[in-house]
Amino acid sequence: MGNCCCCGGRSSPQAKHDIKPDIIRNPPDSQFIDNHFPKDQTPLSGGGVVGGGVGGRPDERYRPTPTKSRPIMVAMYNYEARDSQDVSFKKGDRMEVVDDSEGDWLKVVHLVTKERGYIPGNYVAAEQSVESEDWFFENISRKEAEKLLLSEDNPRGTFLVRPSEHNPNGYSLSVKDWEEYRGYHVKHYKIKPLDNGGFYISTNKTFDKLCDLVNAYTKNAYGLCHVLAKPCKKPQPPMWDLGPTYRDKWEINRDELILIRRLGRGNFGEVYYGKWKNNIEVAVKTLREGTMSTAAFLEEAAIMKKFRHKKLVALYGVCSEQEPIYIVQEYMSKGSLLDFLRKDDGKHLVFEDLIYIAFQVASGMEYLESKQLIHRDLAARNVLIGENNIAKICDFGLARVIEDNEYCPKQGSRFPVKWTAPEAIIYGKFSIKSDVWSYGILLMELFTYGQVPYPAMPGREVVDLVEKGYRMPKPTTHQVPDEIYQIMLNCWDANPEKRPTFEFLTHYFEGFNVTSEVPYREVPD
Ligand code: AMP
Numbered sequence: 001m002g003n004c005c006c007c008g009g010r011s012s013p014q015a016k017h018d019i020k021p022d023i024i025r026n027p028p029d030s031q032f033i034d035n036h037f038p039k040d041q042t043p044l045s046g047g048g049v050v051g052g053g054v055g056g057r058p059d060e061r062y063r064p065t066p067t068k069s070r071p072i073m074v075a076m077y078n079y080e081a082r083d084s085q086d087v088s089f090k091k092g093d094r095m096e097v098v099d100d101s102e103g104d105w106l107k108v109v110h111l112v113t114k115e116r117g118y119i120p121g122n123y124v125a126a127e128q129s130v131e132s133e134d135w136f137f138e139n140i141s142r143k144e145a146e147k148l149l150l151s152e153d154n155p156r157g158t159f160l161v162r163p164s165e166h167n168p169n170g171y172s173l174s175v176k177d178w179e180e181y182r183g184y185h186v187k188h189y190k191i192k193p194l195d196n197g198g199f200y201i202s203t204n205k206t207f208d209k210l211c212d213l214v215n216a217y218t219k220n221a222y223g224l225c226h227v228l229a230k231p232c233k234k235p236q237p238p239m240w241d242l243g244p245t246y247r248d249k250w251e252i253n254r255d256e257l258i259l260i261r262r263l264g265r266g267n268f269g270e271v272y273y274g275k276w277k278n279n280i281e282v283a284v285k286t287l288r289e290g291t292m293s294t295a296a297f298l299e300e301a302a303i304m305k306k307f308r309h310k311k312l313v314a315l316y317g318v319c320s321e322q323e324p325i326y327i328v329q330e331y332m333s334k335g336s337l338l339d340f341l342r343k344d345d346g347k348h349l350v351f352e353d354l355i356y357i358a359f360q361v362a363s364g365m366e367y368l369e370s371k372q373l374i375h376r377d378l379a380a381r382n383v384l385i386g387e388n389n390i391a392k393i394c395d396f397g398l399a400r401v402i403e404d405n406e407y408c409p410k411q412g413s414r415f416p417v418k419w420t421a422p423e424a425i426i427y428g429k430f431s432i433k434s435d436v437w438s439y440g441i442l443l444m445e446l447f448t449y450g451q452v453p454y455p456a457m458p459g460r461e462v463v464d465l466v467e468k469g470y471r472m473p474k475p476t477t478h479q480v481p482d483e484i485y486q487i488m489l490n491c492w493d494a495n496p497e498k499r500p501t502f503e504f505l506t507h508y509f510e511g512f513n514v515t516s517e518v519p520y521r522e523v524p525d
Pocket of ligand 1: 263264265266267268271283285313329330331332333334335336339381384394395
């Protein structure tokens with residue numbers, strides 16, 4: 001349990017990096033080592049003369065006294081430095097922020113090792129904030145909470161607290177429980193805010209601070225399904241860059257990469273599993289010479305670099321100065337969703353897992369919808385699977401940012417016809433609504449464990465029949481509930497405007513009730 005003392009309120013996402021400019025401008029404190037410089041040449045800002053102190057430290061006389069304290073961050077995970085600019089730390093280490101102006105990377109001074117350099121901002125939380133509690137999960141949906149808690153390593157009573165999706169000042173408590181008739185499952189409780197700033201689950205037990213409430217329920221269940229036994233383990237957050245040197249450039253040094261084994265074959269070249277600096281796992285997409293223009297290949301990379309979401313595969317960078325060109329991406333250990341569904345691992349997925357994958361893909365697409373980006377090739381082959389059935393959308397080779405609502409490709413473009421909406425095939429009208437159509441086809445692939453859509457029908461026949469109103473029937477070979485089949489049909493509405501939004505689809509699959517469980521438990525007063 002974290003040693004909380006003032007976590008009564010949630011700080012805004014910006015708040016933890018909210019450092020006043022006058023604090024940032026303070027020159028580096030000379031007692032700390034700056035990773036950018038040899039240890040005996042620590043620079044002194046303001047052109048100060050470096051005095052002859054021990055180890056070449058700047059003369060004390062030239063060091064202005066800091067007037068305000070700088071924010072202290074506490075590490076939520078271990079981190080190994082990846083290049084010459086960053087600082088290693090262990091969970092629980094404290095670091096003082098000296099510059100937060102570089103987005104994902106904070107410049108800090110480690111308060112024990114005295115090293116100065118960059119750290120990934122999403123690996124730390126402001127000291128004494130609610131985000132620094134082991135049990136607090138900031139960006140997590142109900143479905144994701146259930147998935148994490150149900151991991152086999154977690155005993156009954158494992159819990160987490162997350163911001164409420166419905167009440168901006170409230171929270172939800174999710175607890176792993178076990179009952180003889182249904183085995184392990186997760187129960188959710190609302191933590192409601194009081195007008196005076198306190199919190200409660202049941203009105204007869206109110207607390208000034210969220211951590212007081214959590215602490216109390218770790219000692220006594222007070223009507224919960226189980227006493228709060230142990231905070232759920234937090235998964236390592238994604239890294240958007242390979243290291244701090246790549247925070248503002250994306251040309252990767254080819255010599256730092258080794259290609260270890262072939263993962264698959266894309267339209268334009270091979271895809272390899274590899275390592276960066278012999279350490280960080282990556283997937284490397286290569287462009288076979290003469291298959292596609294370098295510019296077009298790099299366009300995919302540019303799109304991926306610009307759009308970031310935890311349900312989109314992260315792009316780390318490119319090697320574009322020599323042939324063959326590489327795109328270096330986050331490695332997803334289980335490969336494409338299509339292959340996964342067809343192989344042993346995927347065959348063991350239960351209905352709840354399929355709903356979880358449907359939710360994740362909708363959530364990634366909801367992000368693209370909000371950014372007005374159309375994917376144009378959404379299909380199970382273009383979703384990648386990682387550990388614990390994490391799903392991320394990839395292959396933005398055909399994606400385009402749209403100015404209007406729709407995009408018309410040049411004549412003669414080739415489409416994956418069984419996945420493409422009729423208005424896109426016939427009139428070339430691609431829109432986020434044609435992506436919704438493709439999502440409906442992906443749902444069918446998912447719930448039939450990777451069956452080819454419109455089995456045994458050639459693409460041309462599919463185009464003709466679909467235009468006349470034909471839709472894939474509900475499969476007889478697999479159990480697809482009526483309500484999910486109805487969602488597919490809605491995605492395949494002839495009128496694009498009548499198709500659901502990805503926002504709706506995300507909420508639909510997030511809230512999908514696999515067990516007819518009540519959404520939130522009440523604790524009797
Ligand atoms: P693509 O060129 O994107 O169609 O990729 C071809 C195949 O390579 C996919 O079907 C996957 O099996 C594999 N692959 C592509 N990207 C990755 C990645 N980031 N991580 C793991 N496997 C990948």
